[in-house]
Amino acid sequence: MSDMFCFQCQQTAGNQGCIKTGVCGKQPSTANLQDELVAELIRLAQTALDNGKMSHETDDLLMDGLFTTLTNVNFSDSAIKAFTERVVKMREALGGGNIPVISLWEGDTDIVSLRSTLLFGLKGMAAYAHHSRNLGLRDDEVSGWFYKGLTEINKKHTVQEWLELIMEFGRINFKCMQMLDTANTEAYGTPVPTKVNTDIKKGPFIVVSGHDLRDLAQLLAQTEGKGINIYTHSEMLPAHGYPGLKKYPHLAGNFGTAWQSQQKEFEDIPAPVLFTTNCLMPWRKSYKDNLYTTSVVGYEDIKHIEGDEHGNKDFTPIIEHALRLGGYEHDRSMSGINGGHILTTGFAHGTVLANADKVIEAVKSGAVKHIFLVGGCDGAHPGRNYYTEFVKQTPMDSLILTLACGKYRFNDIDLGEINGLPRILDMGQCNDAYSAIKVAAALAEAFGCGINELPLTLVLSWYEQKAVCILLTLLSLGIKGIYLGPTFPAFISEGVARVLTEQFGLQPITAPQQDLDAILGRR
Known part of the structure; x- marks a missing residue:
């Protein structure tokens, strides 16, 4: 009997599963408590469905509970x-008993693989629904699928039935990403191209990591006029493109690179760091006391900022901490992994489609012969250097769309422009895969063809469950020929991998030049 079992992330031990302690730093006690939480969420979902007592309160428990894991x-x-305990209390209040729950990680290999794929997809969608809800947007179909998905996980299905459920989920997650896109743009405006400095100014500052734009907006409002600069970190970088956020002059730049470098980049940092969502790593002593969490994020002995029933938060403790620490005594030069000091973001679908004529003409004239979407989650796996080399080796007559934190592998490289458009177009956070889909659909319509007939190739990196739900959405929309790496998921069995390869042309990355030659038809 192992101490734990977890294979939900890309860096799982031996690409098979963590059984002693998590590569991410998760302890066996934590992993087992998370599994117990998932079981209780299944029981709550079943009880609410059986008794017809679904509500916003139970919706929130399901999505926040999944996000927590x-x-x-x-x-x-x-x-x-x-x-x-909150979930159990709610189930009991709804009249539910201790419903038997299937053993998630045991059984036929392919069935466990498919069950896990659906569960991990639900975890990713929960994050997006959580952010959307924080901005006041909900969707009954999206919320309803948390109940359906969790209860279906607890049932027996044939392989074909599992595949149909997973494809249905992918379509629902597309709707969820669309909802979050609407929530973000209604609250903060349509992103615009914005250059972001990676150097840090002297004086007090606060670093904000994660994805939740509302948390950042509240902190910006509360620090206005206080002499404190605010820097984004990792997936919060795209916030600089939103007019409603970039209007604050003290949103001064971006600190560091992707999430997996935080232990090095936060060493002795003279400022507090706020984690609004996932990507928190085990802390180091030199900066532990400077860390704060909020929302569903948590770490023992780390200070936590609670919100009220409306999601309003008082960041006074962080603000006072920043003033007390004082920041760096002199301006500090920091760069991306390739030495660059300026990052450009804000090329979401609103901006790209506003320039659609320019893109279409560039493709028609031959100025752009291929478009690559190179993005996804970053991580510490050595094979992730692939994405840097791939982008460097793309031909000069190609555009690179990117999103999520995988872009930190190459977003500080200046690859020049084509007809006034930067060759690297940062579309935003992981959920902004919606923007990439919108752009691809618009190009397909303009050229009178299907998306799979466009000179467009998706080269994706995955790490955690939001990347899983995005991949399932892309597959559910019929997008084929996706390159995935740095490894295939450990939870994808050989049998399931064979199905995905045969039906969708999903294939593992090999070497940058070899894959480019295959994509571009070169010998």
């Missing part, structure tokens, strides 16, 4: 226990 979100045993 996503990789690098919550390492706090006490917080997970407390959340589980």
